[in-house]
Amino acid sequence: xxxxxxxxxxxxxxxxxxxxxxxDPISEHNxxxxxxxxxxxxxxxxxxxxxxxxxxxxxxLSDRFSAERPKGSFSTLEIQRTEQGDSAMYLCASSPYPxxxxxxxxTRLTVx
Amino acid sequence: xxxVEQNPLFLSMQEGKNYTIYCNYSTTSDxxxxxxxxxxxxxxxxxxxxxxxxxxxxxxxxxxxDTKARLSTLHIxxxxxxxxxxxxxxxxxxxxxxxxxxxxxGTGTLLAVQP
Numbered sequence: 386x387x388x389x390x391x392x393x394x395x396x397x398x399x400x401x402x403x404x405x406x407x408x409d410p411i412s413e414h415n416x417x418x419x420x421x422x423x424x425x426x427x428x429x430x431x432x433x434x435x436x437x438x439x440x441x442x443x444x445x446l447s448d449r450f451s452a453e454r455p456k457g458s459f460s461t462l463e464i465q466r467t468e469q470g471d472s473a474m475y476l477c478a479s480s481p482y483p484x485x486x487x488x489x490x491x492t493r494l495t496v497x
Numbered sequence: 498x499x500x501v502e503q504n505p506l507f508l509s510m511q512e513g514k515n516y517t518i519y520c521n522y523s524t525t526s527d528x529x530x531x532x533x534x535x536x537x538x539x540x541x542x543x544x545x546x547x548x549x550x551x552x553x554x555x556x557x558x559x560x561x562x563d564t565k566a567r568l569s570t571l572h573i574x575x576x577x578x579x580x581x582x583x584x585x586x587x588x589x590x591x592x593x594x595x596x597x598x599x600x601x602x603g604t605g606t607l608l609a610v611q612p
Contacts, residue, residue, distance in 0.1 A: 427604055428585075
């Protein structure tokens, strides 16, 4: 069990650019979650998948955000036309049915 | 609107002292988690509380859950410097079949243990 992994760990980009993050869950975990955490705040739910199906999206997930989980394995989170307000830590978690979410190390995004 | 509130938001305490962090939430849930976060790091799971009256202990930390009062507590006994971190409670908004759906996190409590 290697834990949840995320790539990259840090991303610096210029406003208006697109970025994509990857999350590899713990193997055989069928649920995968994305959260966003800004400085000094608790994580906020963005979206989650059961296998390849995206079951819920938060209102925080604007049209510029898209998440996928092809084949029910790894997931990607893409942000188009980044804004400075997108700067945050993006956390991925996975869960075996039906309990406890295990978090990855996060991807810290800085939008200049 | 679902709210999860922690207090205090900041706690400075001396080594050897005891203290309690409170987590109040506004919706029905039988499942609550406590996480620890060190600066710049991800979340480390501390406790999983799955029912009313649940009590879990690990080292100097003990967590409890009262679902009727919608209250969880994290008690620190004889604090040591290594416990300095931010502590979050998170309420599990259960979905179909009682499976974990999404977590709603509290505001966090920054704990600083002074020598």
